[in-house]
Amino acid sequence: MITNSQNDNNYMSESMDMRRFFLCLIRKAWMILIVTALCAILGALIYSIYYGITDGQQKYQKCTDFYITFNEADHPNGMDYYNAYTWNQFVTDDRIVNKALSVAGSSVNKQDIKEYVTARMMSDYRVLTVVVTGENNKKVETISEAYKAAMPMFPEDVDEITKIEPWSEDDMVKINDHTLATNAALLGGVIGFLISLFAWAVYYCMNDRIYTEADFNRRFAGVTFLGYDTERFKPDTEANRKKVVGDAKTVDVTDVSKELGSIEECDGVILNVSWGEHASAVQYKVEMLKKQGIKLYGVILNNSNERFLNMYYGK
Secondary structure, rough: OOOOOOOOOHHHHOOOOOOHHHHHHHHHHHHHHHHHHHHHHHHHHHHHHHHHHHHHEEEEEEEEEEEEEEOOOOOOOHHHHHHHHHHHOOOOOOHHHHHHHHHHHHHHHHHHHHHEEEEOOOOOOOOOOOEEEEEHHHHHHHHHHHHHHHOOOOOOOHEEEEEEEEEEEEOEEEEEEOHHHHHHHHHHHHHHHOOOOOHHHHHHHOEOOOOOOOOOOOOOOOOOOOEEEEOOHHHHHHHHHHHHHOOOOOOEEEHHHHHHHHHOOOEEEEEEOOOOOHHHHHHHHHHHHHHHHOOOOEEEOOOOOOHHHHHHHOO
């Protein structure tokens, strides 16, 4: 029996067949991987261009550790004031900067020092690391040497510290402190993956193609689904066909508009639908048969992907 129309009213409110969704997703996973890879490459490329324009010069860095002896006798809590944050301010304070300039001479200025120098602390509050980073390796070396002389003079200006002395020194190294191309590639890849996955989900929700019996029954309640034409499912399909058709004389049709002349002397037809065909196209064929007063005994899904069906049904 032919239904009056496809169930369009409930189409947008249909529940999602998650098994079908993931199987379809697996079939298109290569597209998502390509988009992810392209976005990762694009992210790294954009960052590289940005880095080359804004801050692409080679930088140099030299680190010197200083050991601090606090005046705990007169100021038992004095070390609490000297943390990573305060030291980062002190190393660019005029009291230390002016001392460093008096040692460095005219090869560097105050602005150079404030741009090049930072401080960090280890877990031991008595160890301070002065980090000198910049594009001019000679200035880095000069400022680093100047601070080796300036830092020991700092206790002259404060009461909480008795002595500061150089403890260890690293060799100068080349760095690219802003080259985050890997991070940019990862970010681009994640964005590409999420966008492609979202786009696929939207496409899936809007896709009315028929892959399974469940797809057909949701759209064409009342039209008998006889089965699939694959080697594994064909015996069941033939059994269903024999049960439904009985002794009636039927003919298989695919393109109803072109085959109407061949079914005039038959009792009815079996409609062959291609696997993955749009439901709207199938609806047109069903309506065509109805208008011609031709009985539709059932539908068979042809050219089906047996691997997909085996995974879907767990066989």
